[in-house]
Amino acid sequence: MAHFEKANSIGEWLDQRLAVNTLKRVMQTEYWIPKDINFLWAMGMVLAATFGILLVSGIFLLMYYQPNIDTAFDSVNYTIMSEVGYGWLWRHIHGVGASIVFLIIYIHMFTGIYYGSYKKGRELIWLSGMGLFVAFSAEAFSGYMLPWGQMSYWAGMVITNLFSGGSLHADGLVEWIRGDYVPGQAFLSRFFMLHVLLIPLAIIGLIVLHFGTLRIPHVNNQEGEEFDYKEAAELYKAGKVKESKVIPFSPVFLSKDIFVMGVYFILFFYLVFYHFGFAMDPVNFDPADGLKTPAHIYPEWYFLWSYEILRPFPTDPGLIAFAFAQVIFFMLPFLDRSPNVAPASRRGAFKFWFWAMLIDMIVLTFMGKLPPEGIWSTIGLVAALAFFVLWIALPIITKTEKKL
Amino acid sequence: MANNTKGRRDFMGMALGGFTALGGIGALYAMKRSWDPLPSVKAAGFTTIDLAPAQDNVLITEKWRGKPIFILKQSKKMMSKVSDETKKRLIEINGAHYMVAVGLCTHLGCIPGYDPTDESFLCACHGGMYDATAEVTKAPPPRGLDIPPFKIEGTKLVLGETGPEYEQMLADGTTMPV
Amino acid sequence: MKELKIFGIVVVFTLALYWGVEPFAHGQMHKHVEGHGLVYDGSADIEEASKEKKEAKKAFWADVKKIAALKGDATAGEASYMMCAGCHMDGAANMGGVTPPSLDHAGAIYDKNFLIALIKDPAMATNVDHKYPNGTMAHPMGSVSAMVSAPQDIANVVAYLQAKKAGEVTPKEAFTEACGRCHANRYGKLTQLGEVPKTKSNIKTGQDIDALKYAQKVATEQAALADYLGTLPPDLSIIIRARSEHFLHTFIENPQSQLAGTAMPRTGLNHEGMEKVFAYLEETGDPSKPLREETGPKVLLFFFIFTALAFLWKKAMWKGHH
Numbered sequence: 053m054a055h056f057e058k059a060n061s062i063g064e065w066l067d068q069r070l071a072v073n074t075l076k077r078v079m080q081t082e083y084w085i086p087k088d089i090n091f092l093w094a095m096g097m098v099l100a101a102t103f104g105i106l107l108v109s110g111i112f113l114l115m116y117y118q119p120n121i122d123t124a125f126d127s128v129n130y131t132i133m134s135e136v137g138y139g140w141l142w143r144h145i146h147g148v149g150a151s152i153v154f155l156i157i158y159i160h161m162f163t164g165i166y167y168g169s170y171k172k173g174r175e176l177i178w179l180s181g182m183g184l185f186v187a188f189s190a191e192a193f194s195g196y197m198l199p200w201g202q203m204s205y206w207a208g209m210v211i212t213n214l215f216s217g218g219s220l221h222a223d224g225l226v227e228w229i230r231g232d233y234v235p236g237q238a239f240l241s242r243f244f245m246l247h248v249l250l251i252p253l254a255i256i257g258l259i260v261l262h263f264g265t266l267r268i269p270h271v272n273n274q275e276g277e278e279f280d281y282k283e284a285a286e287l288y289k290a291g292k293v294k295e296s297k298v299i300p301f302s303p304v305f306l307s308k309d310i311f312v313m314g315v316y317f318i319l320f321f322y323l324v325f326y327h328f329g330f331a332m333d334p335v336n337f338d339p340a341d342g343l344k345t346p347a348h349i350y351p352e353w354y355f356l357w358s359y360e361i362l363r364p365f366p367t368d369p370g371l372i373a374f375a376f377a378q379v380i381f382f383m384l385p386f387l388d389r390s391p392n393v394a395p396a397s398r399r400g401a402f403k404f405w406f407w408a409m410l411i412d413m414i415v416l417t418f419m420g421k422l423p424p425e426g427i428w429s430t431i432g433l434v435a436a437l438a439f440f441v442l443w444i445a446l447p448i449i450t451k452t453e454k455k456l
Numbered sequence: 457m458a459n460n461t462k463g464r465r466d467f468m469g470m471a472l473g474g475f476t477a478l479g480g481i482g483a484l485y486a487m488k489r490s491w492d493p494l495p496s497v498k499a500a501g502f503t504t505i506d507l508a509p510a511q512d513n514v515l516i517t518e519k520w521r522g523k524p525i526f527i528l529k530q531s532k533k534m535m536s537k538v539s540d541e542t543k544k545r546l547i548e549i550n551g552a553h554y555m556v557a558v559g560l561c562t563h564l565g566c567i568p569g570y571d572p573t574d575e576s577f578l579c580a581c582h583g584g585m586y587d588a589t590a591e592v593t594k595a596p597p598p599r600g601l602d603i604p605p606f607k608i609e610g611t612k613l614v615l616g617e618t619g620p621e622y623e624q625m626l627a628d629g630t631t632m633p634v
Numbered sequence: 635m636k637e638l639k640i641f642g643i644v645v646v647f648t649l650a651l652y653w654g655v656e657p658f659a660h661g662q663m664h665k666h667v668e669g670h671g672l673v674y675d676g677s678a679d680i681e682e683a684s685k686e687k688k689e690a691k692k693a694f695w696a697d698v699k700k701i702a703a704l705k706g707d708a709t710a711g712e713a714s715y716m717m718c719a720g721c722h723m724d725g726a727a728n729m730g731g732v733t734p735p736s737l738d739h740a741g742a743i744y745d746k747n748f749l750i751a752l753i754k755d756p757a758m759a760t761n762v763d764h765k766y767p768n769g770t771m772a773h774p775m776g777s778v779s780a781m782v783s784a785p786q787d788i789a790n791v792v793a794y795l796q797a798k799k800a801g802e803v804t805p806k807e808a809f810t811e812a813c814g815r816c817h818a819n820r821y822g823k824l825t826q827l828g829e830v831p832k833t834k835s836n837i838k839t840g841q842d843i844d845a846l847k848y849a850q851k852v853a854t855e856q857a858a859l860a861d862y863l864g865t866l867p868p869d870l871s872i873i874i875r876a877r878s879e880h881f882l883h884t885f886i887e888n889p890q891s892q893l894a895g896t897a898m899p900r901t902g903l904n905h906e907g908m909e910k911v912f913a914y915l916e917e918t919g920d921p922s923k924p925l926r927e928e929t930g931p932k933v934l935l936f937f938f939i940f941t942a943l944a945f946l947w948k949k950a951m952w953k954g955h956h
Contacts, residue, residue, distance in 0.1 A: 087955065090637045092644075112490045129872050130821050133922060135496055137489030140922035141929070155651075159644060293955050303469070307944070307951040310472070314941030321937055325930030330656050337876035338868070348663050353655040414647070418654035422662050468947040475943055479936050503834075518837055 080302035084285050086273035087299050093271065094312035095160040100259070101313055102153045102320075109146040110248070112139070117198065119244035121237050124200040125339045144324045144332075150192055151331035152320060154354035157185060165384070166406055168393045169272040175385040176265040180258060182382045187255045192352065194247035197240060201336035202346050208235040208243075210349070218368040234342055276393035348423065356420030357413045363424055364433035373436065380443055387443070390450040398456065401449040405442060412438050502616035504609075507554055513588075515570040517559065520604055520615040524559035524567055526590065534575060534588050544630045545589045545600060547621065549611055556613065557590040557601035558634060568601075577601075603631040667884045667891045672905055674748040675699070678888050679761050687763070694758050698751045701785045706793025714791045717781040728855060730774035731862020733826070735815045741800035743808050743910065748902030749792045753782055760899030761890050774862075805917060808910035812901050813870060816859055818852075821871035822918040825852045826859060863897040874912075874919035882915075883908070 059065035066072045085093075116136050118127040132139035161181070164170055170178035193211065197204045212235070216226045231238030270281060279297050288296035299305050323331070330353075335346045351359050362374035392399055396406040412435055419432035503520040505527065510516055512531035517524050530538070530546060530553040538546070538553075546553040559567050566581035576593065577586040585594035590601035607619030625631050670678055676695030683691045721734040740749065751759035756778065757770035766772045771779055782791055806822070814824055823830045833844035860866040873882065884891055886908065889898040903911060916923065 090640055092640065112487065115490065126820075131494070134821065135494045137492050138486040139490060140926065141486060142490065144926075155648065299955065304951050304955070307948040311941065311944040311948045314937060314944040317937045318934065318941060321930075321933050325926055325933065330652070332875075334876050334878070337872050353651070356655065410647070414651055414654065417651060418659070421655050421659040428662075465947075465950040465953075468943065468950045472940070472943040472947045475940060479940065482933075482936070519835075 080306075081300045082285065083301035084281055084288075084298040085271055085301050085305040086277075087297055088273040088275060088277065089271070090274060091308070091312050092159065092163040094309045095156055095163060097306075097309040098313055098316050099153065099156050099160060101316075102149055102156060103255070103259070105145060105320075106149045106153065107252070109142040109149065112136075112142040113146055114248060119198070119241050121200060121240055121340070124198060124240060128199045129337065141324075144328050146195075147331045148320065148323045148328050150195060151352065151354070152323065153188065154192070154352075156316075157188060158354070161185070161381075162406075162410060164272075165409075166396045167272050167274065168276055168388075168395070168399075170385040171388070171393045172385075172391070173269040174265075174272065177262065177269065178385050179382060180262040180265050184255065184258045184262060185381075186378075187251055187258055189355070191247060191251045191255060192354070194243040194251060196336075196352065197235075197243040198247060199336055200240060200340045202338040202340055202344075203333050203336040203349065205235055205340035205342065206345055206349050207351060208239060212239075214362075214371065214374070218371045272393065274395065276395065278393070350421045353417060353421070356418075357416035360416040360420035360432050361436045361439060363420070364429060364436050373440070377439065387446045388450045389447050390453040390455075392453060392456045394456055400453050402453060405446060405449060408438070409442050412442065502614060505556075505613045505615065506611060507549060507552075507613060508611040510554065513572050513575065515572070518615075520558075525604060525615065526555065526557050526559040526570070526601065528555040528570070528588060528590075529553070530555065530588060538589060542587075542589045542591050544625065544628055545591060545603065547606070547608070547613070549608060555589050556606065557603050559601065561597055562592070562599050562601060563597040599632070602634050604634050664881070665892075667881075669880075669884045669887055672745060672887060672903065672908060674745045674751065674900075674902055676751075678891060679758075682890060682894075691758070694755060695751070697785075698747060698754060698759075701750045701754070701788050702747055704786060704789040706786075706789035706791075706796075708790070708793040708797040711790030711792070711794030712798070714782050714787055715794050718778075718791065728858050731858050732774060733815055733855065734775075736811050737795065737799055739799060739801065739803040739807055739811055741796040741798070742803045743812060743904065743907030744795075744902045745904040746792060746796065748900070748904075749795060750788055752902065753778055753788045753791060755779075759902070761888060762897060762899050764895065765897060803906075803910055805910045805914035808907055809870075809914040812903055812907060812911055816863065816867040816898075817870045819870050819914075819918055822914070826855045827852055865897075867898070870915060870918075872919035874915040879912070882912075886911070 056068055059068055063072070067074075113128075113132060116127060116131050116139065118124055120127075128143070132143055134140075136142075164178065164181070193207070197208050208230075212226055212229050215229055216222050227233060230236070231242060277297075281298060284296050284298040288298055288300070293299075333352075335348075338346070350356065358374060358377045361377045362370045364370075365373055388402075390399065390402065396403045415431065415435040416439065419428055419435060422428040422432075424432065501521050503518065503525075505518050505525070507527065507529075510527060510529040512529050513534065514529070516527040518527060519525065535553055543553075545555065545557075547556055548554075561568050561579040561581065561584055563579065563582055563584050566579050568577035568579040568584070568586060570577050575588040577590065579585070579597070582596050583594065584592065584597040586597070586601060587593050592598070592600050603622070603625060604615045605618045606622050607614045607617040608621060626633060676691060676698065680688060680691045680695065718737065721729060722737045723734075724736070726734045748759060752775075755770050756775040757763045757766050757773040762773075763770050770776070782788055806824075809819065809822075810824065810828065814828070815826060818825045827848075831844070831848060833842050833848070835842040856866055877885075881892065885893070886901060886903060888900055889896045890900075901907075
C-alpha cells in the first residue's frame, strides 16, 4: 500500500488516488493538436457526439421495444410512438441519427482521403476507422430489422441471402445466420442482441482504439506538414501561442469542436422535427409480410453505392464485386504508393482520382436507388466499372507522382 | 495573457456551460416522462365489481391494478362482534356490510389466507393476522389491510375512482391512500 | 474564407446526394397521378375504360348528370330511404361479403353526384364494374335497383340524405362510415365491426371470454371480406406514414388510377369527408404531431443560442492564436 498524505481538497484527494491532474494534462491541456486545421477536423467529435445521442435515445427505446415478431411492429409504432412520453422523440432522434451518422462518417472518410491522413505512420488510424465503418454498417443493418416492417423483413431476406455465395449455394450458412429458413423469431432475437449489445461493445472498443492510434502519429493538418511537436508545445507553454504550431486539445481545439457541433445540432434537430421522412422509409410502416415483396426495395442511402456495385452484374461476379467493394477501402494506405502527405489539390493526378472517386460513388448511390431499368442500368454498370478502374489505377498514378 | 481576456474566456465558457445545463434539464424532463407509467396502464386502473352476488362469510378475490382485492360480506353474527371504530372500515350498501381491501399484507406484501371457521386472515410469510374486517390482530403488520379507492354505483363498486365514502375513510385515518 | 469555401463544397455535395436519393429517385419510382379535385363526373373512368366499356360508361355518367339536375324532394325521399335503412342499419348483418355501412352522415361526407351514381349502379359508381362480368347488378348492393331506380326517386333520396343525414361529423365517424367496414384501425381500437368493446377476464381462469367471442366474430367478418375482395384490406392505423398524402388522396378518389384492377371501391368522399378521414388517420398514425410541432421550435431555438454562445467562446479561446 502506497503512502497517502491528508488531502486538502476534493481535487487533491482524487489526484492522489486517480492521478486526475496527470490525466487532465495528458488527455486535454497538453494533448497537442496542430493549429492549421479547418472545421472538417471536428467531424471526429461530431461523430462521438452522435454516437452518444444514439446510445441515449437507444436506451429509452429499449425500455419499451419488444423483440418478438408478433409484437415488435406495434411496440415501436404504437407503444413507443403514441404511448411512451416523448417516445416519438427518441425514435425520431434514433432514426435520423442512424442515417446522418453515415453522412458524417463519409465526410470524415473523404477528409482523410483528401488530406492523405492514412499515410505512413497513420495506417492504423485509417484501419481502425474502417473497422468502425464496418461496425456502424452492421449496427445500422441490425437496427433496421427491429421495427419488423416490410423493409426490415425483405432487407433481412436479401442481405442474408448474399451469404449463400451465389453458385456456391451455401444455403446452410444462410439458414445458420437466420436460425430459420426465412427471417423469423430466431433471426429477430439474434439481430436484436447484436444491435443492443455485441456490436455497440465492439464500436466502443474500436472508438477507444481509434483515439489511441491518433496519439503517436498525431493528427494530420491542412498542409500535411511535418514538425517537431515537442518544440511547438514548449513554445505554446511559454506563452507564444501565435508562433506555436499547436494548440491544446482542451479547451482551445474543443471550443471549435463545440461550435461546429452546435451548427451540426441545428441541422440534426431540424431533421428530427421537420424532415425525418428520409431516414424512416414509408414502406417500413407496413408490417412485415413474408408473402408479399414491396414494389421497390432498396437499402438505406448509405449502402446504395455498394448495392449498386452488386446489382449490374450476374450473381457470381456481382458477389465478387460486392466483396471487393467492402474491403478495398481498407487497402487504401497500401495502394497509395506516393510518399507525399499533402492535400489532394497539390498531388497531381491524385487530385483527379479523388474527385472522380467521390463523384463515382455519388452516381452509384443515385443509381442504387433507381429501379434497375433502361438508362439507369447502363449508367450503374458504367459507374460500377469505373469504381474498379479507379482502384486499379490508384497504385499506378501514385507511384508516378512527383515527390513534393 | 492579459487578465481581461482570461476573464472574458471564463465568462463565455461559463455562459455556454450554464446554457448547456439548461438543455440538459430539458432532456432529463423528457427522460423522466419516458419512464412514467403508460396512459394505457393508467386507463386500465379501474375495475367494476358487482357486490350483489356476494354471500355471507365467503371470500371473493378480484383483481385491480394487478393486485388481489378481497371482498367479504359480513354475516349478522360477524357484525355483532364489530366495534364502532372498526365498522368504519366496512362499506355499507343497502344495509349489508362488506369488507373490501387490497389482499396484500401491510407488512411486506404477501397474500394472507382466509379461514372462514376462524373468521380471520393469516399471512404465511411472517405470521401476521387480521380479523374479518381486515383489521390487524397480530403483528408484524403495522395496520389493517389497505382499502382501495372506490366509488359506489348502486350495488357496484368502481375501484380506482374516489367516492365520498372513501374520502371519509381517508379523513378518519381508517385507511391510507393506495 | 477558405473554411467557408470548404463548407460550401461539403454542403453542395450533401444536397446533391440528398436530391438524388430522395426527391429524384422517388419521382422516378412512383407513377404520378393527378387528382380530380373530388369531382365525380366519371371523366377518369371513361378515360381509363377499355374500348368496349367506354360507351356504357359515357352513357351512365351522362344519366347521372341528368339526375343531378333534377330537383330532389327530401320529404318524398324519406319514404324511399326506409328501404335503404332495411340494410343500412345498426347491427346490420354481412351481405355478400361486406356489412352495409351506416349512412348517418352520408349527406355530409359523400359527394352528391357520387351518391346518385351509387344508387343508380353501385359497381359503376365505385368503379369496380370489372369485378362483375355477368352484370353490374351482381354487386352486393345491386338489389337497390329493385327499390330505388326512377331518376326522380334517386334525386329524392339523395336530397333526403343531404338534408337529414348530414350534420356535424367527427373524424372517427367519418372513418368508420367511409372506410371502417373493410379496414380495421387497431391503433384506434376499431375493427370491421366497429369499436372494440371493453371486456373483463374471468378471475379464476384468467381468460377473457367476451374478448375471445368478439375476436371470433371479427375473424368471421374478415374471412367473408377476404373472400369477397380477394384479400383482407390492410389495417389503416399508420397508413398516413406508409404512403404519401398525395397517394392516399388520389387513391381514395379513384383507386383504379393508382392500382388498376384493385377490388377497392371508390368511396366518393367530398372535401369535408376527405378532410375528416385524413384527420382520423393522422390521429391514429401520427399522434405525436401536435407535441412535435410544439417542441421543435423550442429545441431549435436552444441550439441557435447554444451555437452563438459556442461561437463567442471559441472566439475568446482562439484570441491571439492567429
